[in-house]
Amino acid sequence: MLKYQLIANQIESHIYENNLPKGTKLPTVEQFASDYSVSKSTIVKALESLVLKGIVYQVQGSGIFVRKKNRNGYINFNSPHGFTDNLKDNKITSKVLDLQLIKANDEICDYLECSKEDDVYIVKRVRYIDDKIMCYEESYYKQSIITFLNNQIVEGSIFEYIEKAFNIKTSFQDRYFYVISLDKEISKLLGLNVNDPALVAYNQCYSPSGLLFNYSKIIYHYKNTKFYDQSSTIK
Numbered sequence: 001m002l003k004y005q006l007i008a009n010q011i012e013s014h015i016y017e018n019n020l021p022k023g024t025k026l027p028t029v030e031q032f033a034s035d036y037s038v039s040k041s042t043i044v045k046a047l048e049s050l051v052l053k054g055i056v057y058q059v060q061g062s063g064i065f066v067r068k069k070n071r072n073g074y075i076n077f078n079s080p081h082g083f084t085d086n087l088k089d090n091k092i093t094s095k096v097l098d099l100q101l102i103k104a105n106d107e108i109c110d111y112l113e114c115s116k117e118d119d120v121y122i123v124k125r126v127r128y129i130d131d132k133i134m135c136y137e138e139s140y141y142k143q144s145i146i147t148f149l150n151n152q153i154v155e156g157s158i159f160e161y162i163e164k165a166f167n168i169k170t171s172f173q174d175r176y177f178y179v180i181s182l183d184k185e186i187s188k189l190l191g192l193n194v195n196d197p198a199l200v201a202y203n204q205c206y207s208p209s210g211l212l213f214n215y216s217k218i219i220y221h222y223k224n225t226k227f228y229d230q231s232s233t234i235k
Helices: 003-017 029-036 040-053 106-112 158-166 184-190
Strands: 056-059 063-066 074-076 092-103 119-129 132-142 172-181 197-206 212-220 226-228
Touching (some): 040 056
Antiparallel strands (some): 197 212
């Protein structure tokens, strides 16, 4: 993880751990640079990343302030992180349906940018939020990058495992959305009816160096999932 990302994570943790209210003014760039013993440009990058995440906002000539915390149980449409990181105030659990090492097919090759000779882990899970079904998820990982997965690992946060075991953190992602009518198989897994509507998301996850290491297909339970968009722009 890059230095500015570490600092951004520490500032974000400080905001949430101390439950800083909306409008709380943060230290200046100069003060942060002194506190963390880094250059001002590193602090600027850290703060810009927090602005883009919707954690803080900047008022020209006045400083950096804490932004309103997202509502409990809402998934950030723009977050590149997994559910466990995204929904810290909720209990996120998983039921593992399948874990295999397979050869890539045409769809996997397209989304994971690999060849049919490549070995790929496929993980199928039902994810729960506070014991309610949140989604059905299929995730694919290049074995050449993510060299080992087992059932114990995929029952928890796979992204946390990848960060600790391989020092790979999701820096950005490409996401594609569309709406479907549920078929018999997926409706049963979600506890819904055939032909009920569902939002489908295809996610491609990249490391800070631009390495594509994962793609996932997520089918959301329309009654138990809520989303928000708390993005910002940098001027």
